[in-house]
Amino acid sequence: MSTALAEAGAHVVCADLSAEAASAVASAIPKSDAIQLDVTDPMAVTEAADAVAGRLGRIDVWCNLAGIAGTSQRVSDITDEAFERIFNVHFRGTLHGCRAALGVMRPRGRGAIVNMSSEAIDIHPATVGSYAVSKAAIGMLTRVLAAEVGTHGIRVNAVAPSFVPSELSLGHHTDEAERESYLQWWRRKSPLGDLCAADDIAAQIVYLASSASQFVTGQTLRTNGGISMPW
Structure with a gap:
């Protein structure tokens, strides 16, 4: 996603909990x-938003992409601590990012915020309640915020991708055959018969960041290969 935005002409600031990963x-x-x-x-x-805006002069696009894997627990079993960990990173992390972005965008009267939701908001999967609830909250935050800041020239949208193969999402599938079976299960769920890739998400983010989407706000783009098709 950072690469795609850079190729579109952006000066990208990579932020990560791990300084080494960002670098x-x-x-x-x-x-x-x-x-x-x-x-x-x-x-x-x-402070990060203010520092970047001070150094570069402005922030045109802010992407709230930080995430962690959910816990494979039913709602009846998940602890408050486990739920708070997921909710803090996904929802509150996004909320903090939106507020910080608005602080530097509002004075200029323009900007685009892109949040990361998930296919989980539509398919109500058992055992990932904490993850799905936090991502659904991001969807509503996106809509409410878009209604609040549109008059300031700021657009707020979200991307809701389906399952993306990665070390984060596949870390607990250590057996190669079992892992491939799991990937095939996801492929069968999509009318396109394929898996979502990071490049697919990146293309949607570039679109939402660009003038091509200048009249698009408060929307959640479902990069999911047709796994769900809500109105």
């Missing part, structure tokens, strides 16, 4: 910087 991505991208950031710390997020 690794930024080092492969022209016109980029890297910062260490814990999105659950509202003060740190605001």
